[in-house]
Amino acid sequence: MTEHPERDEATLGAGHLVRRVRAAAGVSLRELARRIDVSAGTLSAIENGKTPLTVDRLDRIAAELGVSTVDILTASPSSVVDSRIGDRADASEGRQTWRTFAPLSLDPALEAAISTFMETGYHGATMRSIAANAGMSVAGVYHHYPSKRDLLVAILDLAMTELHWRIPAARDDGADVIERFANMVEALALFHTHRPELAFIGASEMRSLDDPDRTRIAARRMDIQHMLDNQVAAGIRAGEFTTPYPHEATRAISTMCTSLPQWFRADGLVSQQRIAVEYAQFAIDVLRGHGSPPRPHPSRTNAVVLQSN
Template identity: 35%
Template sequence: MPAKAEVELDMEQVEGGRWRIFGANVLPPILACALEAFEEQGYHATTVRDIARRVGVTVPALYYHYENKQALLVELLMGSMGGLLERCEAAVAEAGGEPVDQFSAIVECIVLYMASRGSQGLLDSEIRSLEPENRVRYIALRDRLETTLGEIIERGVAAGDFTTEFAEESRRMVLTACNAVARWYHLDGPVSPEEMARRYVSIALGAVGYRPRSRARKKS
């Protein structure tokens, strides 16, 4: 099968609240072994021969499916970011029109994703290993998520829900904190992904200076 750079690695449907649900993340053997090798050794220290050995195929057989090692990294990164973006867009759409609800939904979604798909979240550190053209494509996807969150914060400030004076810095801080969950969170730890997401939503609302609107203000 030919490589597909924008393959969706999460195959579950995300509509109807299913963006919160994560089944087993079953990658094709070649991608699974490439991910394992990149995590253990780093992209540059990993060879195609090493990946082929882990899969149990010959190097020519691996090249039949993927043009080179870069193609494997691209498919993993684009699939991971594409999956996160799809879930976040579904979460925001289902949250309704209030900025605070949209903000809470997108933070919850990112934390759930990083807690449940930690391996692919960690791979984000290999962006530096992408060739220029591939890096541009990946960053374009990432920028869509950053722009969405930034616009939500700005609308929240305009509506009086958020009191932060530093919308851009707040956006950057919230995204950095949520993405970092992949680096330390363990599924077998004492806190579930759902509870961790709930805690991060509370923390993130504090970071943007959330101030609940009064009933009178909501009616006016």
């Protein structure tokens, strides 16, 4: 984990939160831009998610507004990301809950990068091909994203940020340990069927990252797994889950969900919601030990290997 995990969101979604804090402080966009030595156009692009926000610049903004970076990143209790993802307010208010997925509103370069990576893979893509798909000049793409790697990092952060609010929201929506875990699996399955491109790139292109981004994003992925592990452990303590192999079972359940983009089609016979509910039931059955075969004794396994040789 990073030394300051609250800063992991600094380059994704924080621009929207900066706007909220600036407005609450009664500081105009032009005045804040003057204080941090950037143009009003640059600050506007930051607040609208069109230009990445660096940690150093976030620190400067926080200092000028008289708040901490944590105050900015937690400016809205009901939302941890910007309008590209939506928020967790009640559906009755016309906003997203963990079960609803509004279309992503991405900047042209990021949207083009996703489609290009899906078509050619990360290593087969070039900034020129991404610019062509975006209908932009190469210089225009470089203005917002200094490198192809920055585009990949933004995509993976986008996926992780969405999962990091959906999974806890699903868990907290449950009335008991079984419902909480079922909701978490449902949310994980829904994400992988509603956001298959983000999920596929996240699964296939982690190898293309370098540190420190690789370590940071891997830690965020492991955080999701730990949330599932902790809920399973709570279910075992409550006597609801009886599998003798909780660690292996939870990993199998995660893999079951993350493999969905490889075969699921939204225009197929099964809806996203139905497959998510079915997967949640499969998960509960596994954790209750239904149909769990006995684990082979190591000496018997070795004997079979020796005989086969």
